Amino acid sequence: MNMTINYPNGRPFIPHHKEFSNRTQVASHKQAAKNKLVFGNRGMTLESDINASNETYLVQNIAVIHKKPVPVQIVSVDYPKRSAARITEAYFGKASTTDYNGVYKGKYIDFEAKETKNKQSFPLKNFHAHQIQHMEQCAQHGGISFVLLRFVLSDRIFLLPISKLSVYWNNQKNGGKKSILLKELEQDGYEIQYGIAPRIPYLNAVDKLIELEKQS
Amino acid sequence: MNMTINYPNGRPFIPHHKEFSNRTQVASHKQAAKNKLVFGNRGMTLESDINASNETYLVQNIAVIHKKPVPVQIVSVDYPKRSAARITEAYFGKASTTDYNGVYKGKYIDFEAKETKNKQSFPLKNFHAHQIQHMEQCAQHGGISFVLLRFVLSDRIFLLPISKLSVYWNNQKNGGKKSILLKELEQDGYEIQYGIAPRIPYLNAVDKLIELEKQS
Numbered sequence: 015m016n017m018t019i020n021y022p023n024g025r026p027f028i029p030h031h032k033e034f035s036n037r038t039q040v041a042s043h044k045q046a047a048k049n050k051l052v053f054g055n056r057g058m059t060l061e062s063d064i065n066a067s068n069e070t071y072l073v074q075n076i077a078v079i080h081k082k083p084v085p086v087q088i089v090s091v092d093y094p095k096r097s098a099a100r101i102t103e104a105y106f107g108k109a110s111t112t113d114y115n116g117v118y119k120g121k122y123i124d125f126e127a128k129e130t131k132n133k134q135s136f137p138l139k140n141f142h143a144h145q146i147q148h149m150e151q152c153a154q155h156g157g158i159s160f161v162l163l164r165f166v167l168s169d170r171i172f173l174l175p176i177s178k179l180s181v182y183w184n185n186q187k188n189g190g191k192k193s194i195l196l197k198e199l200e201q202d203g204y205e206i207q208y209g210i211a212p213r214i215p216y217l218n219a220v221d222k223l224i225e226l227e228k229q230s
Numbered sequence: 231m232n233m234t235i236n237y238p239n240g241r242p243f244i245p246h247h248k249e250f251s252n253r254t255q256v257a258s259h260k261q262a263a264k265n266k267l268v269f270g271n272r273g274m275t276l277e278s279d280i281n282a283s284n285e286t287y288l289v290q291n292i293a294v295i296h297k298k299p300v301p302v303q304i305v306s307v308d309y310p311k312r313s314a315a316r317i318t319e320a321y322f323g324k325a326s327t328t329d330y331n332g333v334y335k336g337k338y339i340d341f342e343a344k345e346t347k348n349k350q351s352f353p354l355k356n357f358h359a360h361q362i363q364h365m366e367q368c369a370q371h372g373g374i375s376f377v378l379l380r381f382v383l384s385d386r387i388f389l390l391p392i393s394k395l396s397v398y399w400n401n402q403k404n405g406g407k408k409s410i411l412l413k414e415l416e417q418d419g420y421e422i423q424y425g426i427a428p429r430i431p432y433l434n435a436v437d438k439l440i441e442l443e444k445q446s
Contacts, residue, residue, distance in 0.1 A: 075367075075370075078367045078368050078373070080326075080327055082298050082299060083298060083299040083300065083301040083323075083325075084299065084302070084304075086299065086300070086317065086320070088300075088302075098321055098322070099321070099322055101321065101322070103316065103318065104320055105314055105317065106314070106315055109299075110296075111296055116338070116368075117340070117373040118371060119371070120338070120371065120372025121372075122333035122337070122338040122339075123338075124333070148294070151291075151294045152294050152333055154291075155293060155294055155333045155336065156335065157333040157336070157338075
């Protein structure tokens with residue numbers, strides 16, 4: 015089946031390919047498919063809220079953090095006369111890094127955002143080994159790296175630093191449990207309360223991480 | 231005309247879309263077209279050398295710096311049974327930020343790389359207003375932002391910090407000259423000598439920028 019992709023807000027995608035920004039990217043195929051077929055627009059809430067929050071942080075001159083473009087492997091391109099090059103065959107790729115990065119208070123910021131429909135735990139299968147490794151490397155070089163985890167049904171969001179995520183990840187690799195319990199996130203993570211502008215004020219939690227770093 | 235895109239080294243592109251990294255991205259359509267039609271593989275040298283250098287820095291545990299995926303606006307996707315989703319219509323986008331970013335010695339690193347066939351000057355038309363603005367914003371928040379400029383014919387590479395590039399850029403906006411002279415780059419930039427691993431050791435020049443920052 016051949017389907018047109020809609021924007022997160024449900025508007026149909028209209029290409030204005032002369033000039034557009036990374037910020038107006040469509041979601042990955044999985045998200046887009048999920049979106050259309052199962053959840054309506056719900057699956058896109060976290061991504062669009064984070065993008066809007068980053069835009070607010072940028073406009074308010076607080077931080078420069080962007081979502082990276084979706085990686086695409088291009089196979090065929092058509093170059094029509096007098097109009098824009100058209101990609102006619104391409105495939106979605108799996109990112110080797112994280113979705114978001116940038117700079118805040120002189121610090122390198124690097125994170126990934128994920129959602130679950132579970133109520134009491136966050137499955138670790140949402141992450142890939144190379145993403146965990148990337149976040150560990152960023153932290154090792156003095157960056158601040160974390161995941162934003164959202165429980166869709168209760169609409170609660172937690173920031174979990176990579177240092178804590180790594181513990182659960184390694185534990186799982188050694189035969190431990192396959193998810194992080196909500197009560198563990200309440201302990202190890204920083205819950206983020208929705209705001210107006212920014213909608214998801216996650217840099218408040220980053221401030222706490224910076225504060226902790228200074229103390230240690 | 232419908233053409234297959236080759237890798238920088240001239241090997242034909244073979245999609246292995248189950249899992250691949252940002253690092254093996256094909257070039258933008260302009261570069262790819264240029265590549266095939268005019269310059270052979272020469273136009274890709276800088277990008278592939280920088281990617282290889284970043285890989286070396288990563289493996290040597292010196293820095294975590296990646297090229298961002300090429301921004302693509304996706305219009306149509308086909309979901310065949312039992313095989314990977316296939317993008318059947320998409321267009322190249324213009325990035326609102328820069329091509330490379332990451333973390334080095336706790337610093338946020340953000341840069342763009344450009345080439346010219348000119349001998350004595352580097353045309354400012356290689357940059358877009360939104361890229362300059364992005365680099366200025368990164369610097370303002372404590373990041374280290376710069377451009378790597380390569381003269382193709384003499385194969386000389388210079389690192390020019392955004393603080394210096396902004397002067398030329400603003401001067402041009404106010405009716406000044408449209409390019410940076412080679413002798414100005416010799417003065418304001420840091421020339422980078424090719425190495426073996428990394429091939430383009432641009433972080434040596436970044437070390438000088440960090441040193442200057444400490445002194446000021």
